[in-house]
Amino acid sequence: xxxxxxxxxxxxxxxxxxxxxxxxxxxxxxxxxxxxxxxxxxxxxxxxxxxxxxxxxxxxxxxxxxxxxxxxxxxxxxxxxxxxxxxxxxxxxxxxxxxxxxxxxxxxxxxxxxxxxxxxxxxxxxxxxxxxxxxxxxxxxxxxxxxxxxxxxxxxxxxxxxxxxxxxx
Numbered sequence: 001x002x003x004x005x006x007x008x009x010x011x012x013x014x015x016x017x018x019x020x021x022x023x024x025x026x027x028x029x030x031x032x033x034x035x036x037x038x039x040x041x042x043x044x045x046x047x048x049x050x051x052x053x054x055x056x057x058x059x060x061x062x063x064x065x066x067x068x069x070x071x072x073x074x075x076x077x078x079x080x081x082x083x084x085x086x087x088x089x090x091x092x093x094x095x096x097x098x099x100x101x102x103x104x105x106x107x108x109x110x111x112x113x114x115x116x117x118x119x120x121x122x123x124x125x126x127x128x129x130x131x132x133x134x135x136x137x138x139x140x141x142x143x144x145x146x147x148x149x150x151x152x153x154x155x156x157x158x159x160x161x162x163x164x165x166x167x168x169x
Contacts, residue, residue, distance in 0.1 A: 020058035022068040023102045023147060024080055029113060034128040037138065038075070041122050046094060049124070051134065052141040053148075054078075055100075064101050072105075076126070077118045079111040089150060093142040100143055102151075 028034040037051040056071020058064060065082060072080050082103035089100040107113065119126060127138075131148045134140060140148070 019096060020064075020099045020101065021055050021143065022058055022064050022071065023053050023055040023100050023143070024068050024072050024082065024105045025086075025102060025151065026054060026072070026078065026080060026105050026107065028128045029107055031128070033130050035131060035134070036076075036078075037127050037129060037134055037140075037144070038119065038123045039125040039127075040141070041124055044122065046096070047141045049139070050141045050144075051127070051138045052144040053102075055143075058101070064103075068101075068103050068105075075120050075122065077112050077116070079108040080105040081108055086151075087154075089143075089146055091143055091146050098143055100147060102147055 024036075026036040028036065036054060038054055039051050040048055042049050054072050054075060056067050056075070058067045062070070064085070068082055069080060072078055082105045084104040086102040086104060089102065091098055091100070112118070117126065129138070131152050135145065135148055135152070
């Protein structure tokens with residue numbers, strides 16, 4: 001299990017928030033080195049306008065797999081197939097303690113893709129980019145930055161991604 005370095009920040013009971021976030025690394029069909037990033041709405045309370053990997057908050061009644069599949073479909077209209085859970089990461093952003101459960105995914109064959117991809121009101125835009133390019137050129141949420149750095153550093157050891165199969169039925 002991979003963890004970020006612990007911080008000295010103390011969370012205040014009843015004020016601060018602990019959340020579990022299921023995160024999807026979604027490669028672009030026919031260009032699997034490119035991952036999907038979403039730009040948060042400029043009216044977002046936390047990290048407005050920054051780019052992040054598609055994700056969803058884990059609710060009490062959901063499993064992590066239900067969370068990631070349903071959340072991504074609601075946010076983007078994409079239909080994903082998670083195939084590998086990567087190591088869990090943790091970070092604190094503005095008094096919020098997050099556990100991130102990252103999944104390597106692929107799109108289902110019938111999933112809408114450009115120009116039919118639609119974002120919900122929480123997002124302004126999307127782009128496809130390499131993890132390295134995202135880290136160099138875009139303003140990322142703290143969680144996305146941590147996850148992409150970990151992905152780039154450990155890609156061949158712990159993440160065990162597989163090639164995107166464009167011929168999947």
